[in-house]
Amino acid sequence: MVKPSILVLGTAHLNNPDNGDLFKIKTDDILSEHKQLEIKGVVDSLKKFEPTKIALEILTDDHVYTNKTYNDFLVGEYELTRNEYHQIGFRLAKEMNHKEVFCVDWNNSEPDIPDIELWTKEHASEKYxxxxxxxENTIAKTEDFLRSHSIRDFLLYLNHNDFNKANQKFYMNFALMGNKSNPVGAMWTAKYWYYRNLLIYKNIVELIESDAERIFVLYGAGHIHLLNQFINESELFEVHKVIDYI
Structure with missing residues (x-):
């Protein structure tokens, strides 16, 4: 049976945002000539996947603005920022002659999602x-790897099974914070982290219009374990491997 194809690429946030992520690494100057050549090589390799749609870690509400900037970029009226969805997503979409890109993220603050940062300030937690x-040790190791390797090798590192399993372990340990009367870690992990990734997965699936779809997904590496789990378990896609393309 023919199924739509999907390729999910985990990445670091190349613009070093202060976005509240648990896993944040500092990247070198992505706009340097050397790094730009490396990124161009990655984009050229990803063209082999022949994506029909490109899904990005941008809030769905920002679809109109994002595509305005994308179309400005196409006509030479917008200079790309350091952000990975510009450096990889926009560039790949342009190479594939796409008229638009797709925003599939959800990241709202809901009343029943615990404020972990506040909780850790008010409660001593050996687990935390x-x-x-x-x-901190993992971040330092990852930053050291990036400093001595190419963007291609760095992306392969972030998408390796061992890295993704270790990343998921953080969230599973995070879920253990709190106590029986206030299981704050479990509530945050279920009501925010799993819920967010399930909504991302749902938004990706809703991009399918035919079995001929080939959807490329670019997301922060912390999401890759769950997104791949949901995608594989759905059996809706022919799932492709990053190593086969970059």
Missing amino acids: NDIAKEL
């Missing part, structure tokens, strides 16, 4: 301290 220490 252990998670934070291990996370």
